[in-house]
Amino acid sequence: MRKRFMGVMLAAVLATSLVACSKGTKKAEEVSSKNTAITAEEYAGTIKTNADIYKKYVNIDSASYMNREIELDTSAYTVTDDAVETQIQTLLEQLKETQQVTEGETKENDVINLDYSGKLDGVAFQGGTATSVSYTVGSGQFITDLDQGLIGLKVGQTYDIPCTFPSDYSSSDLAGKSVIFTVKVNYIEKEIIPELTDSFVAENASTLGYEGCTTVDELRTAVKASLETQAQNSLVQAKASAVYKLATDGLEVNDYPEDELNQLLDTLNKNIETEYNTYGSYYGITDLETYIKTVYGFESQDAFNDYATDYAKTYLLEKMVYTIIAADNDITVTADEINDQGAQLANQYGYDDYNAILTEYGNEMNAEIGYNCLYANVAKFLSENCTIA
Template identity: 75%
Template sequence: MKRRFMGIMLAATLAASLVACSSKDSSTTTATSTVNSEITAEEYADTIVANANIYKNYVTINSEDYLNREIDVDTSSYTVSDDDVNSQLETLLEQLTETENVYEGETKEGDVINLDYSGTLDGVAFSGGTATSYTYTVGSGSFIDDLDQGLIGLTVGQTYDIPCTFPSDYSSTDLAGKSVIFTVTVNYIEKDVVPELTDDWVATNASTLGYDGCTTVEELTAAVRANLETTAASNLVSAKYSAVYALITENLEVNDYPADELQQLLDTLNDNIQSEFDTYGSYYGITDLETYITTVYGFESTDAFNEYADEYAKSYLLEKMIVTIIAADNDITVTADEINTTGEELASYYGYDNYDAILSEYGNEMNAEIGYQCLYTNVTNFLADNSVLTTTTAE
């Protein structure tokens, strides 16, 4: 469950500003603080060097720590093959699978069937033992065992008498341990039919699947390949960055962490998990936060939770310090257009009309939040571009 906790911890960064219960805070910060303040998108670039100078009081890194570092990354894991493309096309087809009623054949375990059945005890129908046009999955165990297994191998359209015995501990004492007859007719078997990949199918369904403009199989195949290659390239950059970052931090000494920013992260985390408990605690039948933390997230105690939160917050903040210092020392910046574009994407994802609506609700400190996310991306690309691969394919 700790992976789920990490997702909550990430709410202490960009997403948290949108899902936290509190609205914008009009307070400002001092010039010596790296805590996000109310700034415009245009002003964010000016904070990079200022924050880096503060962070350099806590950690020291030099260009030789991250430039032209040799890394071992299996690039074959980030290539796109024809099989990958075909697999993705199959996935798209399966997303629009249709159900067809088949009025012939024999039933087998796992089939979804439509049936009529009537149960009799000593020739007399009993309560709850009759249904028409009932949908059932053969072998699911929802019926008593004798009936469940008796539905295997039946021919569609034919009527069968299936002798069954109710379990001795059956909930109805009138039927417990009794032998009965179920008269059963399978009306049809429901079959999932995956559509065929044709130009007509593409022209009709591509936009529904997020591939606007594709009208032929050839166009869809090319678009799928392009998407997979974009994702693979992005994942390779992330893998390179992770490898370089591991080398940077391998023997890195951290003097301390900016106390106000660290506390802000922890406060946001605690606010979010409190909000989650307030929303979902009753669903789990839990009435106090401590029990929620130990039960839902699997921590032994709240002390263990707090220790994990502190370690995770420090890990996040260390990376932010390193990224910001590298950016400042290599003239890596973020433009207002980058922030606004990312803000619009975020607004669309969270259901806001536009980025201005987010700023109106949560304040201009969101420009700093999103600015750092853009900076992180730019530094990730920089480190990946300036790394040296020692292994390029799997052996």
């Protein structure tokens, strides 16, 4: 559950924790790193402004992150032929179809559709009759005798299966009793994975996410290139993370920008409240603290608040350090980078285009995506300026 919570927290941070620039009419003491609405073109001008704010709280010099030697196993970032075939198999499974097989015999792990009727001393008992039920043979969801009795049955034939309920069965009327289940398997559900052929690739390349491929070889080449790009990006992040860890080991943090920290905490609390309002009734929970305890395993609301504070500070420290490194090394972000990433997000979340996102959430999104781009650019810089031991 805690891992899931991390995802929720991160989504909240990315959704509404935005970098900002000060308006020209603001006084110097009012400059803040909190979010504000800006254009994509204006984002680059916020980097130095925010870095100057962050330098009041943390001091990091270039020797702590430049030309550092790191320890990293790079073997995990090499794309093998097996990895390509595994990815292709995953793609094929996304297009698998389920067929209803009306002949043959059942075996363990088959998903079957069946009718059954249970009788005790020749009389049907409550809850013992059902039709068109989907069941996985051997799953143990039925009592053991019935579960195992479903193995080796011919589809379409009717069988009487003698069964004995466990002595500790929940119904005292059936506990330890011998009954007869009359069953008929209507069909076996079989998952059919498409065969990888040139014609299949040509017809489904777009659906698979590899538009333009017309042969199996072309698909393999495209998949490998995609995996290599992902691996390279992951390697950059791993190297940057290793450098960041070295750079911040023992780093003294005077404090955090109070307004931005409070904004983060407000975002995280609103996020969990929204989730509770949406899903609380599903769990049968009627108050937020119980939701936090039950779903995420926190001992109390205070424990959640402590965790949220630690998480927000960890995120904000990274943001301060990355922004300072960017400002000190002339690392910037272009409007095209922001708009390109915005377009990718629009496609990912089903918007017509990036403008549709800006219309719904405001131009603060330019600042949010701007920092995401800045983070990526600084990570690349750090990865290029380190060596692996």
